[in-house]
Amino acid sequence: MSIASTAQFICFAALSITLVVGALGVVLLPNIVYSAFLLGGVFLSVAGLYLLLNASFVAAAQVLVYVGAVNVLILFAIMLVNKKENLAAIPGLALRRVLSGAVCAGLFALLLRVDLTTSWALPGPEPLGDEATLRIGEHLFSDYLLPFELASVLLLMSMIGAIVLARRDVLVSDVITGEPVDQGLIEKERIPLLLDRSALESSLLEKTP
Amino acid sequence: MLSLLLLIPFGGALLLALWPGNPAQGRMRTITLVVLGLQLAWSLVVLARFDPGNSAMQLQESLGWVGSLGLDYRLGIDGLSLPLVLINGALTLVSAICTRDIDKRPRFYFALLMVISGAVNGAFLAENLLLFFLFYELELIPLWALISIWGGTNRAYAATKFLIFTAVSGMLILGAFLGLALFTGNADFSLAPITSEQLSMGSQLLLLGALLIGFGIKIPLFPFHNWLPDAHTQASTPVSVLLAGVLLKLGTYGLLRFCLGLFPEAWVQLAPALAIWAAISVLFGSLAAIAQKDMKRMVAYSSVGHMGYILLASAAATPVAMLGAVFQMVSHGLISALLFLLVGIVYRKTGTRDLAVLHGLLNPERGLPFTGSLMILGVMASAGMPGMAGFISEFLVFRGSISAFPLATLLSMVGSGLTAVYFLLLVNRAFFGRLAVTAITDPVVHGRLDVNLAAVAPRETIPAMALAIGVVVIGLLPAGLGRLSETAATAMVQLPALTAALHGVALPSGGLG
């Protein structure tokens, strides 16, 4: 084993361990701020893995987009709504945890099995190194032109949607008829029929003594 | 030619639905009567054009409809369907006539009546399996609405029960039709080229079984009869007339046309079991009728019994028995319609159908003498007194079946005797004896039995009179109907496969495929 491959292996091991431990921390830690910071760590380790794979452009994009934008946004959101709130206890939480743990373990076992039984020596294109950027640009304007252009619609729509959901100016009246409106569903919420009856009965019970 | 039998009622329904303004009930009834009269007249024209000597489908019409489904618009008529079309025309007219005072939504009511009539005509005339199924299902929702809107107090339950039973029957029939058409490789569902002989006996029996249960629900036969008494007791009189007289015939028609006609080989295999089934159904219907306290329920159970004869006859599958089956369909249509009409009159006048309450209605001064006389006539016809339609049909059925299935036929004869028992009970309790002097009030039944019953206006009994005359005429002059259906009935049981199987001759395999 040459020094280069040893170094590569050590980097891979370090990055992977950071990744797995960080990801576990994200979902298991009770403090949401820690989770957010750990998520940043996870993103960074993924970027490191990309670098190891000679995909420097993807690594850079990962750092810029996920760490620089997404994770920072998450932190902002957490800080903006930094409110201690005692959540109501979920009944049967332990059982739910066991069940979801079992499902995840099963999925993990399945993946492991697939991983171990597959011969991964699949033919693939040669890594391009730093020239990948060029190649990606080429793809974006040739055979991936359609998804590339469609992505602009997707982004536009996400932006508009975010504005729609976030803006405060509320129409107080129907533009056409001028009736007052509440920006809710037309089908108003009602007490379900079955509850109606029990409410009636309980009010009757209160009256009797 | 035949299409007019569909176009007239459907067009009439559309006309009534789109009639401008809000016409009075009488006006709508008149329109309906005119339309249904036209339909009856046109079926008489069809009768005149019909050649009784020809056993094939006649006056055929064909029009491509949905090619990829194999659903063609093909109509034809033969000696089996013609009497039923006539019965349908007559009884729908009768039930429209005897609809005098429905309390609500006359437009909807009469339109539904015409839709049902058209759909039933379509089912009798269809020469394509899917087309038959389409019309068979088409009549479902209107009848459901007729029961559930204009029915008695417990109508929602009865209507839903009817709906579920009939929907299940429809699905069984559809499944069997799909199976038959696709197993045999005849992806066009037309009646003519389909033969089941190329199938293995197992799949034949399976498909036939599905069809038998499907039509058995509709007819109804013993274990599947559960919906009928409820539907009848909750439905109003005209709807009962229609249900008993016409709609049950869809089941028996299907039994003859599709079960016997399409699966002759499997039919022969099953015939002994079917005969026993028929006998059980007859006995059960009769015994259950004896136990009834409600006149209408009693008549309804008598239907269960009398429809068993048709199964018996078709199980025997001799020419005489088949003719008997056709006769029984016609005569049961007329007789049960007559009985339901009379029960309806009694109910309207007295406010009850309870046999424990009714008494001495034949009283000439204060009772319902004329209705009572007609009732006695109807009961006699139903019990198979000679000189009336019931006798001819029962005689033919038993005569045709006794050689094939002596035991089942004897049991059915016992059932026929029981008919006399329960109908005598009915007549004895309700019509004979003394009419009560004081008013009887019973909290269970709504209304009370007035000791001075309002006179029955002649116009109320005219439809019943007409039916009674029909019953007697067929009983005295059966030759007319016989000539009409004889060829078809004979042809039906002389399918090569059936004859071969009956006489124990092995058919060359695939000879007809």
Place this chain on the structure above:
Amino acid sequence: MTLIGAYAVVAPTITSLQLNAGAIAPEMAVLIALLACLVVDLAGEGVASRWVPPICYAGLLSALVLLALQWDAPLEPSFLGSFLADNLAVAFRAVVAGSTLLSLLISWRYVESSGTPVGEYAAILLAATLGAMFLCGSTDLISIFISLETLSVSSYLLSGYMKRDARSAEAALKYLLVGSAAAAVFLYGASLLYGLTGGGTGLDAVALALKTSETPVTALALVFVLATVAFKIAAVPFHQWTPDVYEGSPTPVVAFLSVGSKAAGFALALRLLVGCFDSFETQWKLLFTVLAILSMTLGNVVALAQTSMKRMLAYSSIGQAGFVMIGLVCGTEDGFSAMVLYMAAYLFMNLGAFACIILFSLRTGSDRISDYAGLYQKDPLITLGLSLCLLSLGGIPPMLGFFGKIYLFFAGWADHQYLLVVVGLITSVVSIYYYISVIKMMVVKEPQEASDAVKSYPDITWSVAGMPSLRTALVACVLITAVGGVLSNPLFNWASATVAGTPMLQRAIASALPVALG
């Protein structure tokens, strides 16, 4: 050095290849309408409510016309293999565009009277349409993913559009979480497929790679991709989002989701499973048989117990998707045409039903089934329309749905899918029961049994802007549902022409044929 060489090889191919951008002309029409809506919306709410509807109609109608022009056109892959406008794509895109058109027609009054901006609503719905239409014709994994996301993100936004309503917000959040999970699963599966092809994302390349390698990875990829498809068409057990989302979303949005989004899902299913996973035919057919049986059973049985009209239709749509899956599992010519036909029929009958319940909720503010009691007296139009559409959904002749359902059963039986057909027959009896109970509420209940909502029913007026279009959509849907059955032969021909003009389906049929004979 290698790079320059590769570049030299690639460059001339790029310049010499045709984009065939004409294939996406219908989408362009929708996109232009979308942008026009956004621009008009800048001028204020009053102007928007005046001008947005005609812009949308123009865009969608021209999209439909352009689609009609593409019918049976010579097939050329466009965008270097990203998109293919075969007849299958044209048919499903037409269903999607039609469903958007009808949903928009029934939306205006609903959106105005809830006080939410019309311009953005239309724009987001058009974006969802765009995504769904691209999804129908996409032929590489990246395009599929992006169009799927365009559809999904717009759908999340639409379900949360009534943002002041907790139910709407809940619906959007649930949809977002479950939908993102499904998207992630799809991406995982797609990345496995990408790896298998050795660097290609076109469905042709994927199909080729799957034929040659039958490793466990392919099975895993199949399961992942299939889960996404099942999520999109709301097949049991991937249906849990449906009832809550349908109940909480604005009703016109539900109308679109139940038809347009589902149609796109089925197109995707056809492209991926039939076009791509054909070497795993037995496996995915088995899985889909299970899904279809579960969907038909659970959807129809749970629908029995619903008290809310929207929830009932949600479960019924799960059941209906189960029926359509029969056609997918068959994989015969009849099976595919039955699918196409049933989707087209479902478009009209389901949107007709939604038009009626929107009209009812506009007038009474309720979607509880028991509130429909005695409606025939106050509003014959809704009663008639809803009855006909529900009967059609239940498969009662002579409605359009009857013919569609018969065709599905016919195809299923011809392909020896007896179990599926039997389950379908039984569950359609069940479905008749719950559709009839709604009709019973409306038609059978007498005036004295009428609900409070019906007793205080407002006078019927059609003068308010947005109501005439609602009426147009309602009448059109009901008419097509009622009369379309009797005149359904052109529709049948259209469905089989769709299958005949789609090489991918033809290949599948041809490869299935020897098996059927043997």
